[in-house]
Amino acid sequence: MSRPSALKRKQPDSSSPSESLTEHEKIVYSVIRSKQDMGIWTRDMKKEANLPDNLVGKSIKSLQAKNLIKEVVNVQSKGRKHYMAAEFEPSKELTGGDWYSNGTLDKYYISCVKDGFAKIIYQLKVATLEGISDEVKKSGIFKTSFTKQQIEEILRVLVLDKRVTEVKSTGMGEFGSFPVGKVCYKSTSKGGSKREPKVGAMASIPCGVCPRISQCTPDGIISPRTCVYFTKWLDF
Amino acid sequence: MTLTQYGIKYAVHIITSNFGNLVAKVCEILLRRGHLSLKQLIGFTELTPQQVKNSLLILIQHNCVQPFSFDQSEGPKVTQYIALFDNIIHRGRFAKFLAVVSQELDTDRELILKDLLENGRLTLKQIIEGAESSKSQGDSADKDSVQESFLKLVNAHFVERCPAPEPVLGQATKQEGPAKKRGAKSAKMVEVPETIEQRVIAAAAPPEAIRFSIMIDSEADAPGGKSDNMSVGEKRKHATLEFDAEFESSDEVVLWRANFEEFIRCLRHKACVENVRARLDDEAAVVLRAMLKATRTAEKKVKTENSVPLSLNTIYEEVINSEAGRSLTMGRVRDSLSGLCDSSQERDVDEDESYSADLKKILELAQDDEVELIVLKRYGKDAYTMFRILSLAGRPIETDKISDMSQLSLVEKNETPKILYNLWKDDYLHMERLVVTGARQSQFLVWRVDKPIIWKHVLDEMFHTALNLSLRLACEEERFKEITDLPAHKLLGEMAKQWQLYRNVILVLQASLLKLDDALMLFHDF
Numbered sequence: 001m002s003r004p005s006a007l008k009r010k011q012p013d014s015s016s017p018s019e020s021l022t023e024h025e026k027i028v029y030s031v032i033r034s035k036q037d038m039g040i041w042t043r044d045m046k047k048e049a050n051l052p053d054n055l056v057g058k059s060i061k062s063l064q065a066k067n068l069i070k071e072v073v074n075v076q077s078k079g080r081k082h083y084m085a086a087e088f089e090p091s092k093e094l095t096g097g098d099w100y101s102n103g104t105l106d107k108y109y110i111s112c113v114k115d116g117f118a119k120i121i122y123q124l125k126v127a128t129l130e131g132i133s134d135e136v137k138k139s140g141i142f143k144t145s146f147t148k149q150q151i152e153e154i155l156r157v158l159v160l161d162k163r164v165t166e167v168k169s170t171g172m173g174e175f176g177s178f179p180v181g182k183v184c185y186k187s188t189s190k191g192g193s194k195r196e197p198k199v200g201a202m203a204s205i206p207c208g209v210c211p212r213i214s215q216c217t218p219d220g221i222i223s224p225r226t227c228v229y230f231t232k233w234l235d236f
Numbered sequence: 237m238t239l240t241q242y243g244i245k246y247a248v249h250i251i252t253s254n255f256g257n258l259v260a261k262v263c264e265i266l267l268r269r270g271h272l273s274l275k276q277l278i279g280f281t282e283l284t285p286q287q288v289k290n291s292l293l294i295l296i297q298h299n300c301v302q303p304f305s306f307d308q309s310e311g312p313k314v315t316q317y318i319a320l321f322d323n324i325i326h327r328g329r330f331a332k333f334l335a336v337v338s339q340e341l342d343t344d345r346e347l348i349l350k351d352l353l354e355n356g357r358l359t360l361k362q363i364i365e366g367a368e369s370s371k372s373q374g375d376s377a378d379k380d381s382v383q384e385s386f387l388k389l390v391n392a393h394f395v396e397r398c399p400a401p402e403p404v405l406g407q408a409t410k411q412e413g414p415a416k417k418r419g420a421k422s423a424k425m426v427e428v429p430e431t432i433e434q435r436v437i438a439a440a441a442p443p444e445a446i447r448f449s450i451m452i453d454s455e456a457d458a459p460g461g462k463s464d465n466m467s468v469g470e471k472r473k474h475a476t477l478e479f480d481a482e483f484e485s486s487d488e489v490v491l492w493r494a495n496f497e498e499f500i501r502c503l504r505h506k507a508c509v510e511n512v513r514a515r516l517d518d519e520a521a522v523v524l525r526a527m528l529k530a531t532r533t534a535e536k537k538v539k540t541e542n543s544v545p546l547s548l549n550t551i552y553e554e555v556i557n558s559e560a561g562r563s564l565t566m567g568r569v570r571d572s573l574s575g576l577c578d579s580s581q582e583r584d585v586d587e588d589e590s591y592s593a594d595l596k597k598i599l600e601l602a603q604d605d606e607v608e609l610i611v612l613k614r615y616g617k618d619a620y621t622m623f624r625i626l627s628l629a630g631r632p633i634e635t636d637k638i639s640d641m642s643q644l645s646l647v648e649k650n651e652t653p654k655i656l657y658n659l660w661k662d663d664y665l666h667m668e669r670l671v672v673t674g675a676r677q678s679q680f681l682v683w684r685v686d687k688p689i690i691w692k693h694v695l696d697e698m699f700h701t702a703l704n705l706s707l708r709l710a711c712e713e714e715r716f717k718e719i720t721d722l723p724a725h726k727l728l729g730e731m732a733k734q735w736q737l738y739r740n741v742i743l744v745l746q747a748s749l750l751k752l753d754d755a756l757m758l759f760h761d762f
Binding site: 075076096097099105107110114153154156157159160161167170172174175188198199200201202203204205207208209211213216218223224225227230233234236 | 245514515570571573574575577605606608609610612613614621624625628640641643644645646648649694697698700701703704705707708711712737740741744745748751752754755
């Protein structure tokens, strides 16, 4: 740090650092800063700053050394270098959202969260979104807290995985404590564990998954009489 | 549901293997062109009048064709012939029908039914003779026991009186003119609420009271007579007739046949129960089975959306009467019911608490499963996830939104467009391009699961697969003919191995065809 510490104390705000910058650095910095939490790709930056490449490169290095900007990962295009002013946190578009860490989908974390929620729903038998949210908080199994949107996402994926079903309360039996029509979630299997999908009638026959079925005719070049998939299937 | 290309091909294949090429030709023309007169049929098939007549007789005898005529004020009455697609497809299901009877009643009735299924239509006298001759080798079958079995079959609605030989179809209620009515092709293209085929079946069906009545009315059942002209009052007079007298007097003219509708209803109920068992639990399955069993005869049509409403007390009684439900408590039955009933239905709990199972929903979920499993196997896990997202949403969704929605299912973001494109290319998704003109013109792609179109496409592929399986089955039987023609004692060494191979191949093909047929019923008949 080249700046005297006294000066820093006097002007703690973000406008201060730019004073010690060169003219070029100032231009580059203002371009980056204007993009806020979206950051900017180096090539776009060069265009907007309208400076020679080598000057832009130098300015970036120096700004980075002064901790005024930082390099961020963009999940959309990991190969491109993105920069952002230091005081911003990368937007969801860049990071990929809550489920990403360092630009990659945090698969382990996601599966832990899914399993945890499935278990809680199984224990609750039938529950609403709010009920599940409260129970997750109470259980303390996760250090982080979830937003409503995140919980909705988790519930949706559990429904997609067929570990949980979404049902509307009928107001009777196990739904007795919920008003009629209220969306509830219910475990589909014991322990809320993953279920093996059943075997479909079509899916278990070669034709059901045949990429050539539209070209297959009884007397054509592709025909059930000579079909190689059939032959393989019936080879005992 | 309209006929699909491969539906027709499969039906023609069934007729060809059952009755030969000539009959199949007549049947195919009827399936493709709708209803035709004898003259038109001769013209289209280019067969001799005698050949066409004989073919029609066979098809009518086996309930695959129904003659009818239009109610015309002027000009002579022209008999029209229409193929009954469903009845043709049912020909591949006789083993299932027999199994239903042996489960519901017992093996003794099976024999009569087998005879009826093989012969299409029979008089009571023929049925008795048939049963006597087939039993002559073993235990003695006396006439009384056959009659009793027959009565039971009729009472259970598994056997019915044949429909009117030539019902007259009234003028169509739609705006379509008489000229257009003749062209059944056009009628099949557009989704009309009731097809001519359905109207003919409805017109030919004997009234409910007579359909399962053993009492015989000699005038009404004379050949060519129209039993539907008879009033209920007239029928009651004959109800006093002695049962034995009927057997000897006019029974030759009353034709009986297997009632496919009732078999399909039983199989539909069974499918519902099994699906509930897989989706919910055994208890819910037991409760549903008891409900359906108690109300089977009260159902108005096969494809009924909700089961006939029953009070909780009645349901509970039915449940504890069944062996599997004996240990259930009222509370558990009520819990199961909450999962079976349509939640959107307004329920007045104070009033007589009555419940009706949402059968339509149960079957729809089973259909969804079948299609999703095809997608899973053919296009992989990620495609399956996206297909489910769109199917559950039931509305069009934009590409990026689908990416976001599938990230928790661990689908890589840049894979989304490729996967969606693959599904769209094979008609499993519907896609629309939206152009938004604003400060910057931008284009979005939205995707949707269009169930009616996709389901029809899947049904056609199923018929195609059924045809393929039957063709391959015939082909394999031909290939192993040498082995199967050999007497058992010559099956040694290599021959024995070949025999075993033949057995395995045939078993796999037959089992697959049976299972596929269950899926076909799920999409077409239920």
